[in-house]
Structure formats: structure tokens, C-alpha cells
Amino acid sequence: MNLKTLTISIILGLGTAMSASAQVNFNYKDQSISLAQSPKTLAVYDLSVLDTLNALGVDAQLVPAASFSGDLNRYQQEKYIKAGTLFEPDTSVLQKSKPDLIIVGGRSASKADSLKAIAPILNLSPDTSNYLEDLKARTMTLANAYSKQKIAQEKLERVSQLQAELKKKTKGKSALMLFAVGENFMPHAENDRFGFVYDLAGFKSVLEPSEKSDAPRPTAGSPEALQAAANVKRLEKAVAQNPDYIIVLDRGAVNTQKYTAQDNILKHPALKNAKALQDKKVIYVNADAWYITGAGLNNTAFMLKEIMDAL
Known part of the structure; x- marks a missing residue:
């Protein structure tokens, strides 16, 4: 193998490795979703998930028409696409917007099957019977996909401290x-x-x-x-x-x-x-x-x- 061929092989190999490392995985309970990269267009139909994403500094682009309060109030802005309600996602808006991932939970979980043809579906319904462990699992599922592990761990530690107090x-x-x-x-x-x-x-x-x-x-x-x-x-x-x-x-x-x-x-x-x-x-x-x-x-x-x- 000459030097030129070797160089090309190394470059191609690095490109393949970089592509593989860019892949992100969402693993929660019995769900496993692999995407080529972190979702750039994200639809979220659960406010506990929106709250966690907000804590991590991650934006959703499509959200339900809801009465957002507190830190989530910014989702009232027109720049965020309203695609249905907490109970009924709007499939026509979703199909037009082509999200990379749709997250359901709680009120919207029953609609998961009807949305599978549009994009991968992740159900992050909270399990409050195992509150803190489940909060950690759902938080880290999102943090790992967006490289937000540090802030996630800091905020989870703060929750644990508050609970202990x-x-x-x-x-x-x-x-x-x-x-x-x-x-x-x-x-x-x-x-x-x-x-x-x-x-x-x-x-x-x-x-x-x-x-x-x-x-x-x-x-x-x-x-x-x-x-x-x-x-x-x-x-x-x-x-x-x-x-x-x-x-x-x-x-x-x-x-x-x-x-x-x-x-x-x-x-x-x-x-x-x-x-x-x-x-x-x-x-x-x-x-x-x-x-x-x-x-x-x-x-x-x-x-x-x-x-x-x-x-």
C-alpha cells in the first residue's frame, strides 16, 4: 500500500469512527432508540420532560398548546410550534415539521402508537412509585443524548440534598x-x-x-x-x-x-x-x-x- 492509499484509508477510517461516535442512544426501561445525532427538531408532549430539558438547557421545537407557567412560560412564544394538546398531538403539524424524535408521557402516552409512522417515539412517563430513581433515569436518558451530563448530575445532587434536608x-x-x-x-x-x-x-x-x-x-x-x-x-x-x-x-x-x-x-x-x-x-x-x-x-x-x- 503506497502512502497516498494509506492516507485515504486513514481518513475514511476516521470518518467512519466519527460518524459512529456521533450516534446517540435513548435507553429508558424497555425502550432503545438510536439516532444518527442528537435530535435537532424535537417534539415533546409531557411537561415534566419539558421541565427537565429546560433544566439541562435544551430546547424543544414542537410543543402542545398548553398553559405554561414558571420557567416554562417561554414556550408561549410563537417561535415554538404548537402541535396539538397534551392529550391529542396534531399529526398534520408533526408530519409537516418532520421531527427527529417525539417524546410522549403521562397524558399523551396513549397516543404513542398513532405517531410511530411520523418519527421515533420515546415514552418518558414518570414512575412516581419509584420517584427519585426514575427521575435520575429519565434525566440521564436526555442528558446523555445532548452531552449535558455535568449539569444533570449537579441538579440531581441538589434534588437529593433537598430531599435529605x-x-x-x-x-x-x-x-x-x-x-x-x-x-x-x-x-x-x-x-x-x-x-x-x-x-x-x-x-x-x-x-x-x-x-x-x-x-x-x-x-x-x-x-x-x-x-x-x-x-x-x-x-x-x-x-x-x-x-x-x-x-x-x-x-x-x-x-x-x-x-x-x-x-x-x-x-x-x-x-x-x-x-x-x-x-x-x-x-x-x-x-x-x-x-x-x-x-x-x-x-x-x-x-x-x-x-x-x-x-
């Missing part, structure tokens, strides 16, 4: 998590939608864990939701155990900031005489953060600090 304050303390819809207050135990708060914050639940279920959540405020959750006897039994704290998520304040639970709890027959209410140990959490954004990287730090500040 909070658990020092909640050690030996009990709590009751309530989801308020109008005048109805629904107790959430471990394995219920917002039952993750006990393990995340370090509280002892005064409720027995609910059975785990993969069934779709009933619509908030529907007869099914109210009948399943507004069990007066269950609520009375929980209150009788005198939880040190009551945590309230007011569904009516989502996107409106109109909190009515503070007044309604004073009239509720099972709650108005609760010791935690008399002791002024009721924590009313930010409705948008807990109900809409959920288990994102920055938002988790916000939720932990919110409870810590309220104690």
Missing part, C-alpha cells in the same frame, strides 16, 4: 395528602396519583397503601373519580389518627390560581375539626407545579423546597 424535618411526622375538587377532598394514599409525597418528603402516611393499578385515571371531578376517592369514612378514619400535617392540592386552582380549598376545608364535616387545621399545619401546594408539570428535574426541586418552607 426535608426528611430531617419530617422524621417521625405523619401526613394526609388530599386532592381537592370543589368541596370534595379525596385522600391519596401510597400508590394513588399524589401518594408519592409520603416517600418523597419523608412523611408517614395515616392511610393504608392503595392497590397498585395500571388502569387509566378517571377524569378529575367525574362521578367515577369522586365515587372512588371521596370515601367519607376513609377520610374520617384518617383524620381521627391526627396527622401532624395535611397537604392539599387544589384542582380548581390549576391554570387559574384561584384557590378555594382554604375556605372549603373549614366547612368540610370530616376536616373542619382536624388537629392539623387547628394547629395551622395545612400545606396548600402550588397547583400548577404538582398537577400540570409534575416530576421534572427543576420542578421536583421546587416541590421539595415548597414543602420545606411550609413546615
Whole structure:
């Protein structure tokens, strides 16, 4: 082999190696997606994912039409293409925009199969039954694809520090998590939608864990939701155990900031005489953060600090 041929071979070999190194992989649970490079056009239909990307300094180009709050408010700008809703991605807009990757989760997860013909689909639905470990897994899945490992590790360490600080304050303390819809207050135990708060914050639940279920959540405020959750006897039994704290998520304040639970709890027959209410140990959490954004990287730090500040 002459020098010219050898040089060409080396160049071709380097080009192949560089091409292989540019490949990015998304691995989460049983999903494995390989792309030639980090997605340049990214569609995201889960606000916890948007929150994590925002924490990492990564932009999505296509997002649902939603009421973005806090740090995600910039997605209201027209430069971000609105392609459907959190529940219903707009396939015509997606087909026109040709995203390199579509990320679904939570509310949009059921639409994954209908989008596969448009682009690779990654389902990053949060698993709040294993909150912090799952947050780390979802965060690093995104961080590895965009070479954001350093900032991801720093922010994950901050979340772990906040949790440790909070658990020092909640050690030996009990709590009751309530989801308020109008005048109805629904107790959430471990394995219920917002039952993750006990393990995340370090509280002892005064409720027995609910059975785990993969069934779709009933619509908030529907007869099914109210009948399943507004069990007066269950609520009375929980209150009788005198939880040190009551945590309230007011569904009516989502996107409106109109909190009515503070007044309604004073009239509720099972709650108005609760010791935690008399002791002024009721924590009313930010409705948008807990109900809409959920288990994102920055938002988790916000939720932990919110409870810590309220104690």
C-alpha cells in the first residue's frame, strides 16, 4: 500500500469512527432508540420532560398548546410550534415539521402508537412509585443524548440534598395528602396519583397503601373519580389518627390560581375539626407545579423546597 492509499484509508477510517461516535442512544426501561445525532427538531408532549430539558438547557421545537407557567412560560412564544394538546398531538403539524424524535408521557402516552409512522417515539412517563430513581433515569436518558451530563448530575445532587434536608424535618411526622375538587377532598394514599409525597418528603402516611393499578385515571371531578376517592369514612378514619400535617392540592386552582380549598376545608364535616387545621399545619401546594408539570428535574426541586418552607 503506497502512502497516498494509506492516507485515504486513514481518513475514511476516521470518518467512519466519527460518524459512529456521533450516534446517540435513548435507553429508558424497555425502550432503545438510536439516532444518527442528537435530535435537532424535537417534539415533546409531557411537561415534566419539558421541565427537565429546560433544566439541562435544551430546547424543544414542537410543543402542545398548553398553559405554561414558571420557567416554562417561554414556550408561549410563537417561535415554538404548537402541535396539538397534551392529550391529542396534531399529526398534520408533526408530519409537516418532520421531527427527529417525539417524546410522549403521562397524558399523551396513549397516543404513542398513532405517531410511530411520523418519527421515533420515546415514552418518558414518570414512575412516581419509584420517584427519585426514575427521575435520575429519565434525566440521564436526555442528558446523555445532548452531552449535558455535568449539569444533570449537579441538579440531581441538589434534588437529593433537598430531599435529605426535608426528611430531617419530617422524621417521625405523619401526613394526609388530599386532592381537592370543589368541596370534595379525596385522600391519596401510597400508590394513588399524589401518594408519592409520603416517600418523597419523608412523611408517614395515616392511610393504608392503595392497590397498585395500571388502569387509566378517571377524569378529575367525574362521578367515577369522586365515587372512588371521596370515601367519607376513609377520610374520617384518617383524620381521627391526627396527622401532624395535611397537604392539599387544589384542582380548581390549576391554570387559574384561584384557590378555594382554604375556605372549603373549614366547612368540610370530616376536616373542619382536624388537629392539623387547628394547629395551622395545612400545606396548600402550588397547583400548577404538582398537577400540570409534575416530576421534572427543576420542578421536583421546587416541590421539595415548597414543602420545606411550609413546615
